Structures are given as C-alpha cells and as structure tokens.
Amino acid sequence: MKYISTRGASAPVGFTEALLAGLAPDGGLYAPRSWPRLTHAEIAAFANAPYAQVAADIFAIFAGDEIPYDVLHELCTEAYATFSHAAVAPLKQLAPGRFMLELFHGPTLAFKDVAMQMLGRLYDHALARQDRSLTIVCATSGDTGGAAVEAFAGRASARIVALFPEGRISDVQRRFMTTATAANVRAVAVAGDFDDCQAILKQMFADQTFARAVDLSAVNSINFARIVAQSVYYFTAAASLGAPDRPVSFVVPTGNFGDAYAGFAAKTMGLPIERILVATNGNDIMARALETGHYRRGEAVATQSPAMDIQVASNFERLFFEASGRDGAATAAAFTSFTSTGSLVIPPEMLASMRELFSGVAISEAQTVRSMLATLSMTGELVDPHTAVALAGLSTAWPEPQAAPLITLSTAHAAKFPEAVLAATGVTPTAPRASLALADRPERFDRLPADVEAVKAYVREFAAT
Numbered sequence: 001m002k003y004i005s006t007r008g009a010s011a012p013v014g015f016t017e018a019l020l021a022g023l024a025p026d027g028g029l030y031a032p033r034s035w036p037r038l039t040h041a042e043i044a045a046f047a048n049a050p051y052a053q054v055a056a057d058i059f060a061i062f063a064g065d066e067i068p069y070d071v072l073h074e075l076c077t078e079a080y081a082t083f084s085h086a087a088v089a090p091l092k093q094l095a096p097g098r099f100m101l102e103l104f105h106g107p108t109l110a111f112k113d114v115a116m117q118m119l120g121r122l123y124d125h126a127l128a129r130q131d132r133s134l135t136i137v138c139a140t141s142g143d144t145g146g147a148a149v150e151a152f153a154g155r156a157s158a159r160i161v162a163l164f165p166e167g168r169i170s171d172v173q174r175r176f177m178t179t180a181t182a183a184n185v186r187a188v189a190v191a192g193d194f195d196d197c198q199a200i201l202k203q204m205f206a207d208q209t210f211a212r213a214v215d216l217s218a219v220n221s222i223n224f225a226r227i228v229a230q231s232v233y234y235f236t237a238a239a240s241l242g243a244p245d246r247p248v249s250f251v252v253p254t255g256n257f258g259d260a261y262a263g264f265a266a267k268t269m270g271l272p273i274e275r276i277l278v279a280t281n282g283n284d285i286m287a288r289a290l291e292t293g294h295y296r297r298g299e300a301v302a303t304q305s306p307a308m309d310i311q312v313a314s315n316f317e318r319l320f321f322e323a324s325g326r327d328g329a330a331t332a333a334a335f336t337s338f339t340s341t342g343s344l345v346i347p348p349e350m351l352a353s354m355r356e357l358f359s360g361v362a363i364s365e366a367q368t369v370r371s372m373l374a375t376l377s378m379t380g381e382l383v384d385p386h387t388a389v390a391l392a393g394l395s396t397a398w399p400e401p402q403a404a405p406l407i408t409l410s411t412a413h414a415a416k417f418p419e420a421v422l423a424a425t426g427v428t429p430t431a432p433r434a435s436l437a438l439a440d441r442p443e444r445f446d447r448l449p450a451d452v453e454a455v456k457a458y459v460r461e462f463a464a465t
Helices: 015-021 040-048 051-066 069-080 112-130 143-152 171-178 194-206 208-214 224-240 258-268 285-292 316-323 328-341 348-355 365-379 385-397 418-425 452-463
Strands: 003-005 030-032 091-095 098-102 134-139 158-165 185-191 248-253 273-280 294-296 343-345 358-362 406-410 446-449
Touching (some): 003 015, 015 051, 015 112, 015 224, 030 316, 040 051, 040 224, 051 069, 051 224, 069 112, 091 365, 098 224, 112 143, 134 143, 134 194, 143 158, 158 194, 185 194, 185 452, 194 208, 224 248, 248 258, 248 385, 258 273, 258 316, 285 294, 285 348, 285 358, 316 328, 316 348, 358 385, 385 418, 446 452
Parallel strands (some): 098 406, 134 158, 185 446, 248 273, 248 406
Antiparallel strands (some): 003 030
C-alpha cells in the first residue's frame, strides 16, 4: 500500500517511510492512496478475537508486504501485554443502549498508550532493519508526551524530546514525562500553549535542512500509524455489540481530532458507524467548524480537561482532504492560508459531506463538573474531565435513546486529574500503581521560550550527544 500527502506535492511512499517520517515533505499529512475495505465476515470475526490479533489483522492491511504478519502479531502481542486489563479496551454498559469504552488501561493511564506502545515497537523494528536512529520531537497537550516517553524510553533506535505547555497540564500528566531517567529522553516546558508547541513542531519539519540534520520524526497524531492503531478499538467495540449486522454510534472527546478521525477511517473501511459526535471543551474549534462551516482559530483557554485545550486540530486537514474529493492542491491552499490567517471557510458541499458522519458540541466547565458528578451518582463510575466532556456532549446532543448503541470513548483514568475529580465529586480517585510510583521520583526537565529557533538549537545539541 502507498501513502500520499494531503497537500498533493510529495511523492507516494510506503508504510515504513510514512511511519518514520510522520509528516510529508510538502507539509501535508499522509493518507492511504486508496482505502481498504473489510468484508462482512472479517468484521464479524473480530467479536471473539483477542485484541492483539485484531490489531495485527488491521495493521497487516496497511503495512502490506513491508512487515510480515508474524512479526506484526508479535509486536501487537508485546504492545498490549503492557495493559492492565486482559481485554485491553473493555466496554462497560452505563445505561440501556449506552456504553463506555475504557481506553485508559495502558502504562500511562490514557488512550494514547493504545497507539504509542505499538509505535515504539514499529519504530524499533523498522530502524533496526535500516541500521538507523531518529530524533523524535513530540508536541503534547498532556497525554501524548507521557505515552511517547513510556514507549520510547531506553530504546537504542530513537531519541525523544517531549514539548509540553508549561503550567497547562496536570501534575500527573507532567510527571509521566519529567520523571523518566533514560538518557534518550528529554522533557521541555514551553512558555506557551499547546498550539505553540504544535506550531514549533511543524516549523521544524518545514526546515528540511534541519529535519535531515537531526533525522527528525514525529509520533503525534499526525503520524498515520497512530490513526491505524486507534481505529482498532472502534472495530472491537462495535463487533462486540453486533457489528457489522448492527450499526453503532460513537461520542469522542476531542482536541487534535485524531481519535475522531480514526473513527472516520474505520467507517471508510466498512464498519457500520451511524454517527460520530465530536465533543469539545471551551476550546471549541471543531464543534464550531462542524456547526457553522467556519474553521477559525481562537485563543486557547486553560480548562480542567487540558488534553483538549487546542485551537488548531491538525487531523482536520485529513478530513478536509477527504471531503474535497482528495484534492491535494485545494487542501494545500486552504491550510497554507489558514496558517497565516487563522481562518478557513469550509465550502458548503464539503461541510455537507462532513456532516453525513460528524456533528459537534461544545461543553462548558460547569457542564463538565455536573457530568462528573451525575455519572458517579447514576452509574457509580468515577470519570476524568475529558470523558465527562464526552458524556455531557452525549446528554446534550442525544438525550433520548437512539436506535444504534451509543459508545462514549473514555480517554483517561480519573487518577490523572485527581484535583478536578475531587472538586467535582468529593471523591479522590484511587491511584493505580503507575501513577503512585511517580510521586516520589525527582523531576527532570528544561524550560524554553515558545520560539522555534530556541527549540531547534536545543534539539540539535541533544541529537549530537
């Protein structure tokens, strides 16, 4: 299978090159040249299969002949053996027709582990075959950085720099990055917000001389392998509720839109997804775009759900590309303009195409608090603020039962945000061993301004060590 850039000006590449590059040379994001389609029987078979097997089956489609199936199966088995729940992503019923998909049983208690544990192993396999090492720079709004550090710490094939917005993530999120002791890990607090971190990362890729000099790669959700890994739990959850003979709908808390786009990928591959509700916090660029057709950058505000404090949703470019009829030139023009103006008007026919699957809803801080308390009162489940945003979105957009089962993605363990959960519910979440162990470890991180040249100098020095 070949991969093309959403901006149309880069040559098609294979799976390994798309994996290791992260971002295309023309600044676009990689997408498959043509989407595969699973059969009815293949999807139905996922209902009773181990999670690692489903993951291997789906990765095999996208890797083609570049990675043998037995190798993929071994990598998936190793990756998901790190999860504390045998089902990896268990489905829990909250009410008739309403379910919660728990994606927080990985090493850093967030859904990012589902993809990152695979990426670490895929990188090791690919780089060992090329006798090569890379410098990974990861911009994080909280959870990606910790998951990436956990996945890549100590690996000989990669150095990793995690950029996080100083003062805008929870203490537990920060400590998953800053308590790492491996020599190949650096954590950097940037004096800005997540959008500043993400913009710095993209500017680093745009400087191709620099990118080649440090052998730069990215494991943010701009990396298409992340999308593949996240599409897996859409299949396992839906199949367990009767798909493909029964349609399902999903509610996804979103910031960078990668998790929601993974649902689009699953739908395009043949999974009968009826609707995907995109729930945002006050940083509502995706909800506004889907409601009004105007994708406009605002000022990122700090909330109790910090992993969603994003005003530039990178993966929206992939959806725009698909809705445009895969017009790379139109996508390049739109997002080049957006970079300079912070505004993009979605053509009506494209907006109608997006709305066939997606709708959006923005949730306030007060609604988030009420959602945490109501969920505990009505179901006995203690949920984190991001999951609470999604559950509030569900209650707002779909208050009445629907024909299709509704699955809300629970993206983080409540113990990652103990202060917010305690303030909302009066209950302190029980901390798993993974987070308890962080409390007594010393932190190690550097501080940099939100300046691409300062970060490039830092990365260049680290890559030379």
